[in-house]
Amino acid sequence: MTSLLDLPTPSLLLDLDVLKRNLARMAEAVARHPGVVLRPHMKTAKNAQVADLAAQGKGPITVSTLAEARYFADHGFRDQIYAVGIVPAKLDAVAALNAAGNAVKVITDDLDAARAIAAHPGPLEVLIEVDVGEGRAGVLHDGEELLAIAAALGPRLVGVLSHSGHSYAGRSIAAMAEIAELERSRVVAAAEKLRAAGHALRIVSAGASPTAMYAGRLHGVTEMRAGVYMMGDLLQAQLGVHPLDDVAVTVLASVIGRYPQRQAVLLDAGALALSKDRSTEAAPKDWKFGRVLDLDGRPTLGEAMVVRVHQEHGEVRGEGLPLDRLPVGARVRVAPNHVCLTAAAHAQYHVLENGRLVAIWERANHW
């Protein structure tokens, strides 16, 4: 394989050693809870080789698009939850996957959609989405809507599902654990309410990376979903999901301009290659549009960060930026604020193992 000096820039790098550490850390965290399965969310990685490591033996996975559902089904991952509210127009595609031997489960929080699902020839299985406090999607765990939707779904109902994306705003391990416990109690209460009404549920699905990592107990939950932990990013590091140095995905970039008068350099990685995500804006350490590391992925460039982006330009500044080491053509790596968004801008990963390029892995982008 070529070296990092031969790759075009910008390019997306995936450090396999870091990925494996992140996977092991989460596997261990979930293993603390007997009977709870990890159902990794592939919306971040969108890649089958990563899924083979994260869901070993073609285990259960979560997906966020029909494109992912099809791609992972093609790669042998039959047990999927498509964890974005389903619309009737997408049922044919899901049922076709299921008719071909897959078990792609859909979710809903809407009575009309539940009726459409019930009326569809299938095969289809459904989870009801429960709002456990995020206020994004889902029905209340103790409301009448939950029962009405379940009644409409009938035997196609197989479980309940919740997401605690608001845990991303947590600022301590205790705060994550508290959010995890609130989520657990509410999604389990929803399941109990449905079981009391005569519905047989086999799946009680919860999770997000911080809560999967720090939940104190998960009694009643059958599985945890998490995705961003695999790659990690500058927000997840500050949430305690992984150490700051364990960001597995970085963007390889070249210096395209050097400006001593303002102590800045420009990179050929801008708004498209990094995304405009500003997830660390409210975090203890604001990394602007990304932390700039040296070519080996080490933090030897002072507090270098991408402070401003244009479509194909990223402006780097920061305390201690060593301009003498950054002539035009020099290469650096940018660790992302929010890896899901950054990775989605790229068609493939250049995979590193022990610092050497060993493979190119594709991504199932788009819809």
Place this chain on the structure above:
Amino acid sequence: MTSLLDLPTPSLLLDLDVLKRNLARMAEAVARHPGVVLRPHMKTAKNAQVADLAAQGKGPITVSTLAEARYFADHGFRDQIYAVGIVPAKLDAVAALNAAGNAVKVITDDLDAARAIAAHPGPLEVLIEVDVGEGRAGVLHDGEELLAIAAALGPRLVGVLSHSGHSYAGRSIAAMAEIAELERSRVVAAAEKLRAAGHALRIVSAGASPTAMYAGRLHGVTEMRAGVYMMGDLLQAQLGVHPLDDVAVTVLASVIGRYPQRQAVLLDAGALALSKDRSTEAAPKDWKFGRVLDLDGRPTLGEAMVVRVHQEHGEVRGEGLPLDRLPVGARVRVAPNHVCLTAAAHAQYHVLENGRLVAIWERANHW
């Protein structure tokens, strides 16, 4: 062709009628300046059919990546400026295009890069980038660096180039015209300084959509570059580049959840399908993550806008949001804050003419 009801969601739509109006408006604006050529920037559209309309007869274009340079060369657009500072590692690729009969010009503002360009076997032609006030890239128009770089480039130097991206912060036509005149005076002064030093320059290239539209005079400038005007977006509309209703690119999305208790709906277009660009944040009207229109692209949904995004979820709220018209499965269109970023998330355009789907056009994404 299928109808808008049959397309998968999210999908990117391009309204050809609006595109043509936007192209005509800019062509007319630039035609006010005899001897000034429009060199459309294809970084927004990244599509050859659009280039055929914007640069008729395979006219001169601007590109922002090597991927675009190759793609447009393959489609017959030989005269290109690759308007992002070049690094030595990319010179082989550019020279290969030129050896095949193209004229892809590169830009630099760096003495070391200029020496590398001069030492390369070529064929290569170069413009020096001049900073006219944006403070992003470029040398000063009246500094010694300009002359040193020119001397290093020797006969490969064919012009100077400036960009006034700071015109995006302008808030009146008078302000745009003032920025345009400052840019003109500085880039022309740079050209004159180089000519006085014995360099023959045939290109004095300036521009950005707002300044191309509103420049009062362009004496000494040979060409204007602009790109986002073709498609338009919610920021450009507020800069007066086009009417608010002339946004040619929208994202088709489905309602995936309806929440009367908080007067909101969720769409299946979120951070990936719309981007996280917040360009209108500081504009007179902040459209958050995009303006929500009905399926015909008309503003009949009150002040509906996407107020919050997650990876595949967009939450819509706004004064007068008609929830009764937005059940799960209903389809809407989202006009983007910043079309360059939104379009880049999609592999292709679904092209509409007189409201009917007539074609699918690809995009030359990535690098």
